[in-house]
Amino acid sequence: MSTQTTGTIAVFGATGQQGGAVVDALLAHGARVRALVRDPRSDRARALAARGVELAAVRTDDPASLAAALAAVAGFSFMTPEANSLEEVETEIRIGTALVDAAVGAGVPHVVFNSVFGADRKRGVPHHDSKHAIEEHLRASGLRASMVRATAFMENFAGVLAPSLEHGEIVLRMPLPEDAALKMISIRDIGRVIAALLLGTAQAPGGAVELVGDELTGPRIAALFGAHAGLPARYEVLPLSVLPTDLDRVMFREFAKAAEHPGDPAAVRSIEPATLDLAQWIRATDWTPPTDAAAA
The missing domain is CATH 3.90.25.10 (UDP-galactose 4-epimerase, domain 1)
Structure with missing residues (x-):
């Protein structure tokens, strides 16, 4: 049984397409949103602020800034930059690990990781294996966690x-x-599914869902x-x-x-019927x- 969540929801990656879709869906439900951004003065960050989104300046190599940004939030959605090389894999894992550790320190009640299809196991694919490592770290953290694994974008x-x-x-x-x-999903619906999980109007079966519209x-x-x-x-x-x-x-x-x-589009529609x-x-x-x- 889902328990509806109130309180501020933190979003890391809110100035990007997928994170922006999460913000759109949360605001559509009247939720309070705090965007974790590198530069609150950027045009995209200011556009979020103009819509009533609270901005929190963070650096992923600064645990104190992450701790402050996640203080007293009811939920946290994050995604990590796509890795294209072994060096970028290490960077992505480091960022994801820092975000998970900050959520642990802040006692965040529910964390949703915007992952990728195939990240349920190691595959020898850099941008899949990096997210697999982050998923494993999140599962081991003791946090209540949900993984959403996006497929190809209709966009x-x-x-x-x-x-x-x-x-x-x-x-x-x-x-x-x-x-x-080809398995596919719209970016709009990635945001809607994540918002539904964070707001407690639905749950991911088994803690993870492959996003297939x-x-x-x-x-x-x-x-x-x-x-x-x-x-x-x-x-x-x-x-x-x-x-x-x-x-x-x-x-x-x-x-x-x-x-x-x-895939199982029905599982996605059980979370967001309008997928x-x-x-x-x-x-x-x-x-x-x-x-x-x-x-x-």
């Missing part, structure tokens, strides 16, 4: 994975096999964009070699492996096809 289809329009046809290209179903193959994804635009659509598989970095290549290999194990599937996200964002590349 990528408005950016790096955006379909193109060619000769009047919607074309989606990804380095993912045709029969591999939808799970579709490339051809099915292309078809949804085509149907929305009222145009024919097709999917093309790209080789992993087109990706610019080793991290990107590793990530898409993980997407393909994850497709072997079906978007991809068709709903396309409508909600009023997606429109780009200019026809062939006509340019």
